[in-house]
């Protein structure tokens with residue numbers, strides 16, 4: 332069993348107008364086998380949290396800590412974090428011109444495992460994972476995310492998840508832009524990883540729709556750079572009915 336612990340995390344970003352504080356004291360504990368949903372309005376800092384866990388250089392940690400089984404994640408490079416078992420599915424996956432999906436996956440797998448995967452088994456795994464995600468085999472030879480539709484980019488993120496087998500996955504709005512069929516396929520991929528590897532999931536979403544397919548154990552409402560309320564799955568139902576107004580009003584008053 333593994334655990335990620337985020338303690339009193341404060342993060343800022345450099346903008347043209349100067350330093351802007353975004354995360355203002357985030358506390359979160361995620362064990363393997365658990366799914367935590369983070370829900371919150373746009374601009375509340377959800378992606379900033381995802382990028383900070385992954386090690387994006389644009390975000391400065393001003394104070395607080397992130398540990399993985401007691402190890403200091405913040406002192407690890409991006410590569411070291413991936414090798415330690417952390418995975419980020421980005422809200423806006425980036426294009427990688429000149430690098431095919433196949434080569435990208437193989438390079439990533441080799442970097443994470445410390446050795447190249449056996450070619451035959453690997454080809455079979457890639458083919459199987461692409462079939463699971465209803466991705467046409469022609470995607471293997473295309474450059475990563477180049478000309479991919481929004482839904483195809485999200486499937487490609489989950490393809491990486493299936494093949495790289497991380498310990499923890501941060502899924503940043505993986506549901507956005509997906510039609511119902513694609514949402515089901517992508518959710519099944521996440522659920523397979525949960526069942527097969529005991530994946531711990533931090534599922535960032537604006538909408539409750541994906542939570543019908545990927546069942547959260549805990550729901551955290553994220554407002555203005557911190558967790559404003561926590562609960563079980565029933566909290567998501569309440570948000571579905573009430574929206575975020577209650578929290579935004581409280582923020583404005585305080």
Ligand code: ADP
Pocket residue numbers: 344345346351353371372373374375376377378379380389
């Ligand atoms: P969310 O994912 O909840 O919509 P973000 O983490 O993307 O929120 O953004 C939180 C706030 O930080 C927003 O006001 C956003 O404009 C700002 N922000 C995030 N990243 C940057 C950046 N790289 N440069 C400038 N502002 C940023």
Ligand code: MG
Pocket residue numbers: 373374378
């Ligand atoms: Mg946003």
Ligand code: MG
Pocket residue numbers: 377378379422503504
């Ligand atoms: Mg975001």
